[in-house]
Amino acid sequence: MPMTRKKKPKREIDAAKHHAALAQADGGSQYEYDPTLAIEDCRKTGVRHMSGVFICHACQYKPNNNGRPHSWGSGKVCTELYLSKDNKTYRAVFNAQQCNQCNRYARFKVNEKKYVDKVLDTFELWTGRRAAYRSELHKSTGPHDSSRCYGCVKGICLE
Numbered sequence: 469m470p471m472t473r474k475k476k477p478k479r480e481i482d483a484a485k486h487h488a489a490l491a492q493a494d495g496g497s498q499y500e501y502d503p504t505l506a507i508e509d510c511r512k513t514g515v516r517h518m519s520g521v522f523i524c525h526a527c528q529y530k531p532n533n534n535g536r537p538h539s540w541g542s543g544k545v546c547t548e549l550y551l552s553k554d555n556k557t558y559r560a561v562f563n564a565q566q567c568n569q570c571n572r573y574a575r576f577k578v579n580e581k582k583y584v585d586k587v588l589d590t591f592e593l594w595t596g597r598r599a600a601y602r603s604e605l606h607k608s609t610g611p612h613d614s615s616r617c618y619g620c621v622k623g624i625c626l627e
């Protein structure tokens with residue numbers, strides 16, 4: 469195993485820091501974030517695609533990048549959602565994507581508003597407060613580099 473440095477970007481990113489935004493959204497105040505919530509304590513778990521931007525600082529000094537970090541947007545960030553049996557606590561984990569220039573996993577900046585909407589929407593579906601949308605019955609299409617997506621590596625991505 470190579471040495472891991474403390475600040476190395478993670479393959480799995482806990483979404484705890486986005487809880488404040490979720491708690492302020494409509495229907496979000498009933499939820500608490502629990503980063504240790506286990507599958508056994510969940511009424512349901514599942515995967516959703518989130519959108520955001522990945523930023524690879526390691527590639528900042530490559531000639532092509534002119535001193536800027538290499539970044540790319542993705543609408544297919546494989547995200548695991550967990551909802552407790554009592555519908556009070558939840559957690560979410562983003563699966564990172566690898567940089568196509570250096571193969572390192574990059575830092576992730578989620579589109580927080582879309583994230584909050586999608587999480588709350590998913591929990592409404594899981595608790596029977598709404599029916600599934602037609603679009604949820606189909607797999608999404610579009611480019612997705614499965615070899616660089618940690619969700620795909622784990623075999624849980626929607627692709």
Ligand SMILES: [Zn+2]
Nearest residue numbers: 524527567570
């Ligand atoms: Zn890179």
Ligand SMILES: [Zn+2]
Nearest residue numbers: 617619620625
């Ligand atoms: Zn994937």
